[in-house]
Amino acid sequence: MGIYNWAVNQTFATIDAEPLSREEAEDWWEAHGKKSRLLVADGEEGVVGWGRLLPWGRRGLTATVEDLVYVDPLHHGSGIGKALLGRLLEEAHAMGYRTIVASVAADNRAGTRLHEAMGFKNVGTIHEGAFKFNRWMDITLMERQLG
Numbered sequence: 001m002g003i004y005n006w007a008v009n010q011t012f013a014t015i016d017a018e019p020l021s022r023e024e025a026e027d028w029w030e031a032h033g034k035k036s037r038l039l040v041a042d043g044e045e046g047v048v049g050w051g052r053l054l055p056w057g058r059r060g061l062t063a064t065v066e067d068l069v070y071v072d073p074l075h076h077g078s079g080i081g082k083a084l085l086g087r088l089l090e091e092a093h094a095m096g097y098r099t100i101v102a103s104v105a106a107d108n109r110a111g112t113r114l115h116e117a118m119g120f121k122n123v124g125t126i127h128e129g130a131f132k133f134n135r136w137m138d139i140t141l142m143e144r145q146l147g
C-alpha cells in the first residue's frame with residue numbers, strides 16, 4: 001500500500017490521484033488481489049525474471065486466468081521462463097482456475113515456443129490487435145487446461 005500510494009502521489013504510473021485508505025486497499029485486494037499472483041526469479045545479481053497471473057478480463061469468465069512471463073534478456077534461453085511458467089501453472093491450479101491463456105504477439109517466437117513447450121495450444125489469431133512501432137500486430141491466443 002505504501003509503494004502504491006508513493007506512485008499515486010509522485011508519478012504518472014497510476015491514474016489514481018488520491019492515496020488509498022487502508023479500507024480501500026483492503027477492498028481492492030479482496031476484489032482483485034486474491035485472484036492474482038506475482039512470482040519473481042532471483043539470480044546472483046538480483047531479479048532475473050518475473051511471472052504474473054491476472055484474471056482474464058472478460059465478463060463472466062471467472063475460471064480463466066492469463067499469464068505474463070518476462071525474463072531479463074541477459075538470461076534468455078537458460079530455462080527461467082519455463083521454470084516461472086511451470087510455477088504459475090501450479091499456482092493457477094491451486095487457486096481454482098480451470099483454464100489459462102496467454103496473448104502472445106504472433107511473431108514472438110520465444111513466447112510462442114515457451115507456451116507450446118508447457119502444453120499450450122494456439123486457439124486463434126486476433127488480427128491487427130495492437131499497433132506498435134508503426135505497424136499493426138497480430139496476437140496469438142494460446143490456451144491450456146489446468147488440472
Ligand SMILES: CC(C)(COP(=O)(O)OP(=O)(O)OC[C@H]1O[C@@H](n2cnc3c(N)ncnc32)[C@H](O)[C@@H]1OP(=O)(O)O)[C@@H](O)C(=O)NCCC(=O)NCCS
Pocket residue numbers: 067068069070071072075076077078079080081082083102103104105108109110111113114117
Ligand atoms: C519468452 C521468454 C519469457 C522466454 O524465456 P526464457 O527463459 O528465455 O525461455 P526458456 O529458456 O525457459 O525456454 C523456453 C522454451 O522456449 C524456447 N525458446 C527460448 N527462446 C527462444 C527463441 N528466441 N526462439 C525460439 N525458441 C526459443 C526454448 O528453446 C524452450 O523450448 P524447448 O524446451 O522446446 O527447447 C523470454 O524470451 C522473454 O522474456 N521475452 C520477452 C517477453 C515475452 O515475450 N514474454 C512472453 C509473452 S507474455
